[in-house]
Amino acid sequence: MILRPEPTIGSCHSCMTPADSGQESSPNLREREKSEDRRRFLKRTSAALIGGAVLATGADLFAAKRPPAVGDKWSIHSWGMVIDVEKCIGCGRCVHACKIENNVPEEFFRTWIERYRYFDGEVVVDSPHGGAHGFAGEDDKRVPDKAFFVPKLCNACEKSPCVQVCPVGATFETPDGAVLVDKEYCIGCRYCVQACPYGCRYIHPETKVADKCTFCYHRIHKGQLPACVEACPTGARMFGDLKDKNSEVSRFLRENKTFVLKPHLNTYPKVFYHGIDSEVR
């Protein structure tokens, strides 16, 4: 079963439907709620306007340079992904979904799929179009001894080399463990692209700044899953809170042997793989 992250602190409550929040309401109750909602709305809007005017005079100029203001409680989450390679069929729907969801240009990838095939000791790796169109129409008619697909994405490293090298701090780790890029702040020096050991970053041809997988940060904070996880037909990608012992990812990590990519680099990835072998880098 794929985990659906619970919309807790930091989630966008306004996006939740009554069904989402488990509420049931009568007509009277609904009327009262509506009237209370209006009062609350007016109060909050006035407060926000006054507060905004004060902040905008100075302090707020610097706010854009930092990660979005968050409460301490955001750090109770640590988002991560587990990829069960044994379940991946290389259909490419995840890559496709990611491209649509995140406006990823044709020639670059926030996520991609690699295919590993073994022929008499020779390892052949490929990823045509990042696997976006699947792997059908193969010229090589040989039957491999062994084959598997490995979806790749930003490893959301706990000790991210990309965050470390950014000269202005435009790429940063959020308190809940995602690694993001502030595109209004990035100077486009490309040092982060060089520093990423996993080839997960690129310069977006339109924005001219560094771009990468964000775990669909805009979605997970609405209580939704990343687009790639949502689109995966076999459940090969699992996403959730690594700090929540009851989450599917935590349970999977507890019960299965998993591996991270390039562990010798000490980047402490939060993307874990089940079922890969040592040829995967």
Next chain:
Amino acid sequence: MIAALSLALASPPEGVIGFIYPNESEAYWQFLIVIYPYITGLVAGAFILASLERVFNVEAARPTYRLALLTALAFLIVAPMPLLAHLSFPLRFWEILVTPHFSSAMAMFGFVYIWYLLVVLLLEIWFEYRRDAVTLAQRSTGFLRTFYRIFTLGVFDTSPKAVEFDDRAIRIISVIGIPSAFLLHGYVGFIFGSVKANPWWSSVLMPIIFLFSAIVSGIALVVLIYMVASVIRKKPFNMKSLDTLCGYLFYILIIDATLEGLDVLHRTYAAEESFDILYALVHGRLFETHIVFQLMLGTLLPLALLGLIQITKVSTQIRQAFYWISTIGVLVGVFFMRWNIVIGGQLFSKSFRGFTVYKMNLIGSEGLLAGLFFLILPFVILYGLIRLLPPFEEDEAAAEHHAVSE
């Protein structure tokens, strides 16, 4: 060893061999980033040569002392330009100074640069030329007179006591300047050496290799400019000075070559995970630039020619010819050393399973013409500086004579 690489050919993009991560199809650091460490190295090397004369009282280096200072300044002015030009948003560069991210090596560039430019180089040039500026202000008219008067910052005292103070100040600045020059270029090496994702760059030896290659390139440049300037001015070479400087070039080149050899030896002996791909890189895509230009033309040839002069008696004419060839060889070799580091480090995939290509454009912000512009610009600036602040011995002697007769 190459056979150990499993290089699969499965519908790769043009020029790609084997498998690369899909985002690796383009080189993110291109020609301008080759030029940046090259120019910075020339600055550091030229300054260290100048400091030799002052700190260690090497009289034979005196004829090139001022030339070395002006060369360092001309190249330092240009040093940040290719760096800025390659940014997607050059106007956001000030963010590095205003909101630096201190864990980033690159964030230190602005501070190291400002320290070096303002505290070290400009100050030393001011102390060195102040007395000359006073006399030149007296001799000049119009714009030049105003320029020299501003240059003196109102200090017109040319008494022996004041000149002695200038000399003492220069000595102190030089002492501070040597570690600053080491910092400037060692730091550039650290930018590459600290990238653990890239085994071609990741080496603790990288800063020190950058530093010594910077020193040899700086000495070679100043010697070459001195020789060219002498030819243009129809003056004979000061052979004693050339012999001394090229002697330094030889010995520092030995250290540089030894360090690079040590790096190769270590990589070969340790033969870590990345060894096969790097071996294939050096013997494949980097063969011309690494083996031919950097190693043979830029290192072995100058070592052989300069070494011959050290161990045998060679006629003046042949020595001069050897110095021409060696200095040009070193400059070409160090340029390709930077090329091999920057471009070479992006020609292989971090998956260690394939190679990509780098094709330089003729025009465009990272094109050949843009690069050549940044390589030629320092010489234009240097020409202007030489016209304003005469660096040659006879100019200095004339100024001194003028000051005494006053």
